Amino acid sequence: MTPAVANLALAKGTAYDVALVIQDAAAQPIDLAGFTLEASIRAASDTAPVDLAVIVTDAAAGLATVRIPAQPLGMGAWELWMQAAPETPRERALRGLVTVSETVDPREKENPSSHRLIVRVSDTVTVIVDAVDLAWWAYTRAVKAQLETASLAATWPQTVSNGEQAVNTAKNDALDALQNKQADAVLAVGRAQKTATDKIAGAQTAAVSAVQAAGEDAKETIEPLVRRAETAKDDIDQAERLINTAATDAATSATSAANSATAAQQALAALPQVDASGNMTLPGNITAAGGTFDGAMNANGGVNIPLAVGAPTDMSAVNRLYAAGLAAVTDAFSVRCYPLLADCSSSNGTVFKTDKEPNSLYFNVPPNSAFTVKCGLVTNARPMHNYSSIRGWVAPLRLPSVSTKFTARFGQITTVARMGRDKDAFTLVPDQAAGGYKIGEIIDITFDHVRDAAAGGYHIRVREIYYSNAEQKWKMKTTQALAPEPSINSGYPVCVYAVVYEQYQDGGYDTEDRGALWLLHGGNSSRGCVKIATVKGVHCFERIYPFSGYYLDMENANSWALSGAFLPATMHLHCNNVNPAYYGFSSMESNIIVSEAVEDFVDPEAETTTED
Structure with a gap:
């Protein structure tokens, strides 16, 4: 398994709950029932990792939470291991760097309080923005209000003291919201701020204005954050669609490449191979528009050259003297x-x-x-x-x-x-x-x-x-x-000159189509030799x-x-158990x-x- 990578940015002294959605390579949740999940973190100042608590919140949906306690300043590493069953090996599913600083902008993408991490096994980690955690913002605004109120302590001691208490309450509420990750942290800060404002209403207009200004600033700060969060979510959704499309295209390309490789392998296997002596054996037929042979061409099965009768040129592929001699041999083999x-x-x-x-x-x-x-x-x-040794006969006729x-x-x-x-x-x-x-x-x-x-x-x-x-x-x-x-x-x-019976080889019991019957035909016909039947042979x-x-x-x-x-x-004799007369009539026949x-x-x- 190739582990996913997730880097975290944490604030010093703050504990975090990191929510995980664990999926397979097809983006489907992995049922965590029966799985053993283990996590650890190695701080910058430590040499040994510290185990982290892992809670499976919804096994069927693949949901789990990793609790990270407050960490010191510096840089460390964290990782998550999965084991499907005791008899199977433990595999690392997630790893990453952890950076701990004084403060962390909640809008930064590494802040775990702002995001839910989706761990896609054997794939990459996709980060989806759920909401903007304003706890850090509320905490810093409360500290600012405390400092501004402290400057009025010399003139209105008691009133300012009451204001400081209200502000401290607001600060504590914000810190609680930050640590517990409550969704209503912003509302708690608002209520605390209003309480502080009511208690110091008669103290000083400047203080009230300061608190109101702080409220306006908060509103002006929250609305852009919300808009930025919505924009970020749209961008991430679009990126996820592009990633899915790219994955589909990659799968299609891989299939096409595999098919092409198979076809190429088959084509290569079908090519005739040349041995060490330069010889090539063809199991099938060859068709060529032309060619030149430097040596003698041996065709043990014979050479079939379809030529028009009486081809007059030297390219007729027949030695004329040899052909003339065959005519005399043919006459000698005729009884x-x-x-x-x-x-x-x-x-x-x-x-x-x-x-x-x-x-x-x-x-x-x-x-x-x-x-x-x-x-x-x-x-x-x-x-x-x-x-x-007779293989066939020709019977000339004169019929009415x-x-x-x-x-x-x-x-x-x-x-x-x-x-x-x-x-x-x-x-x-x-x-x-x-x-x-x-x-x-x-x-x-x-x-x-x-x-x-x-x-x-x-x-x-x-x-x-x-x-x-x-x-x-x-x-x-x-x-x-x-x-x-x-x-x-x-x-x-009336136009039949002769009946012809020829078999190419000696026949006998249960032979099939060893011979044929032809008619030699005259008259005003373009068919001089017609095949009228096949015969078993004798x-x-x-x-x-x-x-x-x-x-x-x-x-x-x-x-x-x-x-x-x-x-x-x-009657025609055979030549070495082959009857050439059969092939001669076959070459001229009309079936x-x-x-x-x-x-x-x-x-x-x-x-x-x-x-x-």
Whole structure:
């Protein structure tokens, strides 16, 4: 506790009662119940302190009185100690100097008879003026009257004697008022003065005039004192308000400073640190308008540089010779597969034509017909032993402008084929009675060839059928996409060049979003590669190649015949377990997916043939 400081000025030979109001730092009274208060004074001529009586006058209000006996001339010190409980340490709450002189002006601020001291613990002492003690003034005026009356003793002995007695009475009354601190000291002096005046009224006009003059002087002296006291009280009130305002501002400033310090500390902690070798590690991302590297820059996670296709300048961040070499490598990692006439069939007896283009099969789409055609693919490149290393495929198509569904199986899965069904039926379904691996999936894509004017494009539905090892059941995810094309000049499926399935890494049971489905699109469209669905991905363990063909279901409502074609397809190998083709298509895609929903797959039928 930091003690408050209060200096006192006392008159020699006079005892004082010093009233204290003890408050906490928030200016609230401290309940003194249970407290032990001790005070002492050390006079100028003494070496040991003298204990003072301390009386708690109102414990709840924090009021106490310290009685100081008459002190000799000189300078000393006084102090006040507080102890909350016997088991707690004693703390000094107040200290100060004591100056003892012959007389003390009651209007001086150090005079304890004129003030009440407020002791604010751990703060400063605020002195509040309650009233002006006129006891000292009354005493000095009575002494003056005694001296003036004594000069008349030679002429009127008896009368003057009576006057002296009255004056002595007044003096004694004033001294009593001074010592007891009675509020009516001034009134007692007035009554004594009037008594003296009455008794010497017939003695001498000069004496009466002297006493009256003394009364006038007293009045003239009292009124300015009262005015000065009131002014002083106003000044002190204003000072206290300024102190409270300053304390509030200081608290606000301290809070603001603490918040700023915390923010600065957090900002400093967030700064990347440089080790002794000058290396810096960034846990997050960095964005810069430019920069220069004096050495090689290593990016173990790769560098993603979004560039416009065919960036023509040397700042394209790609070594052109290296890029040209990658084109040749890409071709080498692509496995060609071709339509095999012996493995192609239809539900309506369509005859396939082989005389149009090399390695292609054309078929007729009769008017007012609905049927299914199967395209079987074959490749002579089979350097595999149970594992194909295939991560995706591209199936070029030539489709007429009719409602069409594309269905394909990818990966190791036993399926049942159902041809000649409605487009909402399933052309391929898993053979749930068959054993073996279930690490592949079935994909079907349904194109609505009529543009939806209200939706602003062509609707495309994708259904993905796969086995959940966690749930031990077959599941189906349905994805709805909308191609926002304005007219038949960029319509679906007539402007679809190819269906693309790529997965960035080998999939398997319960993998999520390892791959995606895209459509390569022509016509008068700005979207050359559209993403229509995400797929879980498949495992590359197969008895044959994972992509061995597909089915087309078509409904020609026209009165004229149309045609379609099976074209050579491509399968892509992985490069060190990463499929670069996936990232290539992803970099050019326009995502047109609208919604996705997953549900249990329920086979609406159970019949026909089984296909490996």
